[in-house]
Amino acid sequence: MLTIDGLRATAGDREILRGITMSVAAGEVHAIMGPNGSGKSTLAQVLAGHPGYEVTGGTVEYDGRDLLAMEPEERAHAGIFLAFQYPVEIPGVSNAYFLRTAFNEIRKARGEEEIDPMDFLDVMAERLKLVDMDEAMLQRSVNSGFSGGEKKRNEILQMAVLEPRLAILDETDSGLDIDALRVVADGVNALRRPENATIVVTHYQRLLNYIVPDYVHVLANGRIVKSGGKELALDLEARGYDWLIDEPRTAGAGA
């Protein structure tokens, strides 16, 4: 589904991704872990088309298309969804209007019929339950004045409504207490399908107890320094990141 090959990206003058190579197939869950500043959030944002980063090398193929040539909205139309680490507040636009507009624009792009506001409310009522959110949230401005937990749940609500093929969760667990974490993880798990894939970006192993990955990749300094199965996450939890980051240097010193 997704093939990343030698991806490099900069923010301003700073190179953050220094050649990322990985691939994700339908039905899989990939966890991307790494210390702060390793580039894992950048990878998530570059895949969604964040304008603040410039891709300076490599390719990304998504369902046979050149993902990097697509506008952010085209990526969404093609089924890519990024749950933001810091969801953006948009005062003046209600959650309901925002979601319905997004839902209909995606349908329109796919040649499907738009849905009217009443029918959309029915869709919403069901998805709200999934993330344990109150209907009153729909009338509030997007993320405006939401608590940290509400914002994260709102991201998963959007994901539930837009039903992406490739969901990228960027530190969705940060700032959540254990109950909120469980709600968010249950929501994500309920949306898993054999034809879809999920990339979970996280600093801690905690979330991976609930969203169990098939593969774990460790990012350091803009590169994948280790890949493995879900047990790698437990290793990281026990030993931290230093042994991985130091490893190449140690090896170099010994040679």
Place this chain on the structure above:
Amino acid sequence: MNTAFLEHFAALPQEGPSFLAAMRRDALARFTAHGFPTPRNEDWHFTSPAPIVESSFEPMRPMAAPIDRSAIAPWMAGSDEWPLLVFVNGRFAPSLSSTASLPVGVRAMSLASALLEEPTLVERYLGRVASFNEQAFAFVALNTALMRDGSVIHVARDTRVSRPLHMLFLTDDAADGGVTHPRNLVVVDRNAEVSLIEQYASLAGGRSLTNAVTEAVLDDGATLRHYRLQRENMRAFHTGHVDARLARDAHYHSFSFATGAELSRINIYATLGGEGSGATLNGLYMLDDVQHCDHQTRIEHARPNCYSRELYKGILDGASHGVFNGKVYVHAEAQKTDGKQTNNTLLLSERARIDTKPQLEIFADDVKCTHGATVGRLDALSAFYMRSRGITAATTRRLLTYAFAAEVLETIELEPLRTALEALTLARYAGE
């Protein structure tokens, strides 16, 4: 000196009560002495009245042909069931107006009839609130000298009016090259409460000048919600002056919505003349092409324990030019004044320009006065967030622009009007 207006004065019919004739002569003398303001005048630094002065407007001709009610439907701004006073080319149009549903305690009439029927009320207040003895107020002086018609609203003590009164000032095909001087007087007695819509619009595309003055007098405990809509055609010139005087515990809520006219200057002034009184002055201007719109607000804190709140927002596209000048004047005795002023501008084009100038003059020592201004473009991160959800770049721009305006539109308490202005704003940026 432009002599056209002196000729207008000479041609005025000799009618009306004697106090009015004296006031007209006085105003004309002031105008003649001071002349029109130039950019050297601090209050007119960013707005030159030269295009108006050089246009040599004629006195306004009467309406070209009878107007059907359906022609004014687009200007109903919420509901066509509200009491309505319509003026066409500066003259009261009874056939388009409907004041039958006015509640007990409220009188609404044209200035021309009030001068005959209520000369005592008019004499007591007219010209007493809006000062014209400065060059900056040349247009107020002209209005005072040349006024012909307008509306007089009186709300009697303890009367609470649920439905708003709508004053609609239209110009038609015959208005090209003409000038009107609408003059309104609003008197709200003790503990009374009323909402007014004062709207200026064009039925045709000719260039005319509207030079309006509205005086409002709020007695103890009175509340006035005043919605001023300037939606004239894109060639029109518009100068407007609103002056409200508040007694103890009175509340004045003003909203200025301006999308029309090529050149407009609107003053919204309030004097907090009684303890515990307060003014909320909000506004939204949305400009495009070569439009120039200047708002000057002035809040005079004359007594202790008063509050003022201001939120003005501008959305500027094309090569338009917005001006906001917010004056707050706190007298030495106005202790415990609580004032807050905000002016936010959204620039949609590289060529658009805003001049924003807060002006606080504080002579009391125990006050809380803040002001802030922002000028910016659409937020890139918000735009990315929306586009990452599949919303196209064009729709994103429209929604974020609307959202910018929504914050101030939400302060309109009159729900049908708020809905109507929200719809206008959304449609304006729909781009379809």
